[in-house]
Amino acid sequence: MADLFTAPEIDFVGLLPMLIVFVGGLVGCLVEGFAGRAQRYAVQVPLAVATLVLAFVALVVLAPDHQGITGAGTVALDGPAQLLQGLIVVLALLGMLVMAERLGGQQPDAFTQSGASAPGSAEEAYAGRLGATTTEVFPLTLLSVGGMMLFVSANDLLLLFIALEVLSLPLYILTGLARRRRLLSQEASLKYFLLGSFSSAFFLFGAVLLYGFAGSMRLDEIAAAISSTAGMDGLLVPGILLVAVGLLFKVGAVPFHAWTPDVYQGAPTPVTGFMAACTKVAAFGAMLRLFYVAVEGARLEWQPVVATVAALSMVVGAVLSVVQTDVKRILAYSSIAHAGFILTGLVSMDQAGISSTMFYLATYGFMTIPAFAIVALVRSSGTEATQIGQWSGLGRRAPWLSAGFTFLMLAFAGIPLTSGFTGKFAVFAAAISQGYAWLAVIGVLASAVTAYIYFALVVRMWLGDEAGDTQVAAPSLLTIFAIVAGVAVTLGLGIMPSPLLDLAQSTSVFLR
């Protein structure tokens, strides 16, 4: 009986970066409970920033020496996991800075003062008079970031599911906390929650089928079972595809994209930026691990499906972006198209596929957060002006901001000397080398279509007549830093992509 249960070896030092983030989030919850209303912002923001910085430092210091599978085979600390964890932490840091923007007020500007009250109710007005703040967004974000970090290193379907929920639940709440247009925000939150639960159910069902096939939830054991078991495709293939559906939902790939525009539009803009950048990194990280580690042996079954989803995402995302009249929805559809571009790299199933996917995730993250940060600054009569008509002539009113946004649009469109070009180049090259030239062709055409709407927006900003009452709020250093950092990385990766490409290449080996 003695050897029935042995305590698993857990490499706590290797897990330290994640632990730091989780502990930071929990301490943040305590701060919410015990610190006075006036002090919370001053405590929460430094705490959150310090947590992320500390986690990043720990990651950089510890990562090389603490690779391996730990936690009874459920957590893999390997190159892709650690690289993507680092990316998530850095992007989250930028996103956090944008969330902390107060625009001269007393509380974070994008968030409501009382999330639980009905919009327009007496409670809401009372919270406003009281000077309430919604600083719980910081611990919530930290918990979500912890879930994302776990997500990319989870080597077990069950842990993957738990991490999925840990990262998603705070996001559902964050989505509903917009200060302005609260009904839209709450509606988005509810939609995101319902559809997210729906997709989680698919994920769970798929995990059960895979367990039935392999007798284990662990990805490496599923891989072993695929090579040794024959004739149980009825469990295996639906299992893979249903698990994939859960992940494809998170990245907003067609046909699981329907939530994306509504949620991106409704959520507080800084949250949208954070969500777009970090969730994509996390979900694609998990997808890479699932496809490359667990079910590579069955690739002939799922590769055509993923390729089709990639093509559909690019086409639908690009085409629908063209008819949008709201900047946030344009960016939402562009994120759908970008999910397709990333899938193009992922589907190529070789090392270049892994490294180009990770590289693209970095480029996309660093251009998305500043783009949404800029959107949050353009105002009209106190609320965000997201109609493209309201952006007309912005170039004359705020030349630097508009120049930054123009550059980011060029990057979204994939113009050379921006990271958007190098990223697309990397994923398309990987796809072509593995016989997916047709996907690359669709990708190039889709980029051309999306370029239209980006340029239309840019032309309107610089050449259109000035829209009457549109103003640009004066951002604090927090937002300026996030925007400048994002633009600089976008430019840097466009001119000198090699260092990051090399890093992605050298870390693109999964431990099994």
Added chain:
Amino acid sequence: MFVHDLSHGLVSSSYALAEAGGASAVHASEASGIAAVGWLMIALPLVGAALLLLGGRATDSWGPLLATALSWGSFVVGVAVVAQLLGAPAEERSLSVPLWDWIGVGDLSIAAGLLIDPLSMAFVMLITFVGSLIHVYSLGYMEHDPDKRRFFAYLNLFVASMLILVLADSYVLLFVGWEGVGLASYLLIGFWNWNPPYAAAANKAFIVNRIGDFGLIIGMGLMLTTFGALDFATVHGNAGQAAELTLTLIGLALLLGACGKSAQFPLQSWLGDAMAGPTPVSALIHAATMVTAGVYLVARSQAIYDLTPDARLAVAVVGTITLVYGAIVGCAKDDIKKALAASTMSQIGYMMLGVGLGPVGYTFAIFHLLTHGFFKAGMFLGAGSVMHAMKDTVDMRRFGALGRKIPITWLTFGAGWLAIIGFPLLSGWWSKDLIIEAAFVGEGWRPWVFGGAALIAAGITAFYMSRLFFMTFHGKARWEDDVHPHEAPLTMTVPMMILAVGSVALGAALWPTGIFESWMEPVFGHAVHHEPVIPVLAIQVAVFVLMLIGVGLAWKMYVADEVPVEAPRGNALTRAARKDLYQDEANDAFFVHPVTSLARTAIEADADVVHGALAGGTTAGVSGLASALRRAQNGFVRSYALTMLLGVVAILGAVWVMQ
């Protein structure tokens, strides 16, 4: 604009980083000594452009001087590099300066680096010397322009881009410079963009050049698939193993690129309009340097053209057509700058013909490019001085008898005029006669067509350049009433004098002494001299006689006879030539109208879509698909869930069916 400047700024700083790190890869003939810091040539003007553009009004007072100094600094570094090369044995004059690993994806690895060899350094000398002189000239010419800081920033940007273009060691980096000069040219043509026709001219140059760039991109794509690399060493080293058809296609694609940049037929239409830019710009970009980039591209790609006679023949044909075309157009233009532009087109046609002739012509073409850079830049600066004297009038019918009023301009311009018409012993005589003689080498129809065209066009050149010179400086004064011609300040006349000295003496200094030929020998090999189909002496005499006839005819028509102030109607050919032989009309009919009607359709569709009026019959293409898809995005969470469910069912169903 901001983006480009910023990126250029960063490029320059990364040069410094790459060098400071010292981590560059080791190459066989890696540069040492001053050549190892050859990137300074590019970095200096680039820093100038960045400082002036980002520095804003604070740099207004000293910015132009700084830009000029940095351009001269670049020239000094260039001279030092040339001195170092001269000190080395001939076979060791090709040096590489690795900078940094630029793009590395999978098996593709593109490094950014410089190639310093006699060909690139010949261009560097021309670009930095003439470029710096024109900086000096602009100090005077643009003195009263409120925006001259921006002008000098663009000039510096241009010099840096042009140096990237000629110093690049790969087609990719060359393309960066290629686009950079295109951008600088666009900005400078449209410098006075408050004037709508000027802005339109800038756009025209930009768009026509995009067609050429398209060719260059296709060429690079072909090289990438054929050789798997884009650096000169690999591509040229392995050219022998590629199929001839591939090489021909590459050669034609590169030729298309060259035609766009060098204003060669059929992409020549932009050059005349580009004269809307300030005159120093016309001298630097549209006479001496940028427009010769196409010649450089073909000369640099000689390893490819050596193996594909068809593409090379195409180069020669394009050159021949353009040299005749430019000469004919030049005869009819009354706008002094446009006449000079037509002449530039024609002279570059000579260079294209030269490089299209193969090994017999390369050295001659590059030599003509150098001498032409001097005398044409000098004449453009002279034209600027004339405009300065005549209240910005460009109509030569309003000039006349200016020789006495502005004697320095008259003298310097006269030197350029004698050089370009091929007056014996002057620069143009050495270089152009060599090309004409080489054009007569060969067998079959080619020597007669190429040589004959080059010969006759030389006579026409003498006519239209003399026409220009006489109408401007001689005959009766036909000035408007309130014009009082006066000589330009020294900052303008000194560069003109220096260029005039070059127009007179550069040819004699470099050719009969053998300096230029031996300098180019490591690049183009020792040219075997072939005998033309008619004796060299006969050609020289014929050129001389035709020149005399041309000058005499011009004297008769524009000095002895009265020049009417209003242009006479003229015959059909004159009228056609005035309108650039209907090039714009042809472009309109074949390209502009189809495209604009397409664009109009698109704009209408756009207007309908963007303003939400999808009813208006625009359900085709993207917008139709979009509106159909948009119906699914109705905001109801239940339909979203249904979409997801249908997606899952479709996926599982498809997989089930396939199994």
